[in-house]
Amino acid sequence: MKEKIESLLKQTLEDLIHEGVIPPCELDIASVSIPPDKGFGDFASNIAMVLASRAKRPPRQIAGAIKDAMECHADIIDRIDIAGPGFINFYINPSLWVNILHDTHAKGKTYGTSTFGAGKKVQVEFVSANPTGPLHIGHGRGAAVGDTLARILAAAGFDVEAEYYINDVGNQMNILGLSVLSRYRDLFGQNIPFPATGYKGDYIRDLARRLSEIHGKNLLDEEESAAIQTCRKFASQVILDEIKADLDSFNVHFDHYFSESSLYSNHKVEATLDDLRDKDLSYEEDGALWFRTSSFGDEKDRVLRKQDGSLTYFAPDIAYHKDKIDRGFRQIIDIWGADHHGYVPRMKAAIEALGADKDCFHALLIQLVSLVRQGKPVQMSTRSGEFVTLKEIIDEVGKDVARYFFLMRRCDSQLIFDLDLAKKKSDENPVYYIQYAHARICSILANAADQGLLSDVTQADLSVLATGEDLELIKTIATYPDTVVSCAADLEPHRIAFYLLELATAFHRFYNKNRVISDDGRLTKARLVLIDAVRQVLSNALALLGIDAPESM
C-alpha cells in the first residue's frame, strides 16, 4: 500500500518536473510515511517542504500543485489534504484497505515475507561460546537475538546461514582440562591446590565424577599432559553437547557448527598468515609477528604471533573470516557481547585487508544483561562459577517469556532481567498479552466452526469492515510486511516485539467493543475473515521471535 502511494507520488513529481512546475530533483527523496495521528490521514509526505528551498516557493504552494495533479487517482486516494507547514496527507479508499485481507488469507504463513534480500547470501554468527561451561544468561540474549535475526532475514528473502564458532583451541581449553583433572584427583584423595585461573563451577566436579566412572583411577597413573588431554577432550565434548541441548530447548537452531580446530587441520591459519606476509601486511618486531591493521583504520597494529611463538586469538579469527568471505556471503553479521566492542576496528581492518568490501561486515553488539531477583542484582562470573545459567532461566520462566524479554529491547540498550516480573502471569507480562490475543481468536474460530459458520467465508463481503476498529485492525495488519523488511534492513529485531504489542492491542480493543459472531450474517462472515487474518499475522510474527502461539490459555 505504502509503495503504491510512493510510486504514484514519484510519477506525479516526474510529470511536474517535465512541465516545469518544480525544478529537477532525484525522485528518491519522495517518500511517504505513516503520520503520528489518525487525523493526518493514512499516509503523509513532506516532499513539498523538502523541495521548497530548491524551488524558491512556499511549501504549501508546491503541495497544492502536487495535490491537484494527484486528485485524478480517485480510485485509490479518497482525499488529499494539505496541512501544517506543507504536509500532504493522503486518505486511502477504504475498499482498498479491505483487500489486504485477501492477501493475508492467500499467503497464509508466508504473509510478511518478501523478496527484499533475494539472491543475497548472508551469514549470522552468534553465541559462539567456548565449550568451557554452560551457557549463561548473557549468552541467552545473544542466542535469542541471533536466532530471531536469522529468521527475519530469511523472511525478507535472504539466503541465511546461522553459524556457531566453537573456540576449541587454545589456553582456556587447557585450563578446562586442568580444572577437571584437579577435581578428579580430589575424588581419590589427592589434595592438590586448585589452579588459580581454573573454572570453579560445580559442573567441573560432575565432569570429574563421570570421568572416574569411565576410567576408574587410571588417569592418576598417566602422565599429566596426557591426563589433561583426556579430561579436556571429554569435558569439552560433554559441555558442547549440553550447550546444544540448551539451545534446542530455547528454540535456537544453527545450520552449521564451525570448529576453530578445523582451521588448523585444514592449514587455513597458516595460509592466511602466508597471505598477509606476501601482501606485506605483516612484519616481525620485538620477536613477535604484527599485522598492519593501523593502515586500515585501527588505532595500532596488532600481534598475530606472540614472542613465545604461540598465536593470538586474532590470528585464527582472521582465517575464520577469510573462510566466511570465501564461502560467498554478501553480508557477514557477527553478534558479540558489547564488552568486545574494542575488537571491532581490528576485525574491520582485517576484512578490508583481505580484499573484501568492509561494509559487508557488521558487528552487532549486544549490551550486558543484569539479572535481578527480589529487587537485588545477582552477581555473576564464569571463572568463579557464580552464574545463572540459561537453562535455569528457561526452567524458571519458560522459553517464550525468556525469549521475549531478551528481544523487547534495542540491542544497544542494557537489559535488566527481572526474574520475579518474568514469572508473573499478569498484566505486567507482555508475552501473555500477545499470546492471549491469539488464544482468544482461536476460541472464537472454534465457536464459529461449531456453528458451521466457516464454510463459505471466502465469499464474504468485506466492504462492511470499512469503519471503526475493524479498519484500524486491517491497517495494522497491512504494516506487517514493511516492519519485517525494516527489521532486516536495519538489523533491529526488537521492532517485531513492539509490532506484536501493537497488533494485540488493536485486537483486544476491537474485541471489547464489537462482537464477531452476531445476528448480522454478512458482518459475521466478514469479521471471521478479519480475525483469522489477525491470527495469521500474530502467529507469523511470533514465529519470527521463536515464541509459541497457543490456541488456548
Next chain:
RNA sequence: GCGCCUGUAGCUCAGUUGGAUAGAGCAACGGACUUCUAAUCCGUAGGUCAGAGGUUCGAAUCCUCUCAGGCGUACCA
C-alpha cells in the same frame, strides 16, 4: 587520558533515521463481566527528551562542549 554505548513520565522502554500536539506498558486514581476467554477494555493524571550552545522552515533525533552510568583501551580469550 582516549574510544564505544546509554541518559525520554515515579519504574521499564518505544520513537519509522530531521517532521505535525514526544508515545506505550507497569505503578496511581476512577469506571466496564447475565454477552464469542476480565491473562481484557475505557477514562484521568503524569515531561525543561540529563544540561548548555550551534546547524535550519523544523531537532528527542545531526555537530560541539559539560555532567552521570556502563564497557573497552593486552604479545587474554
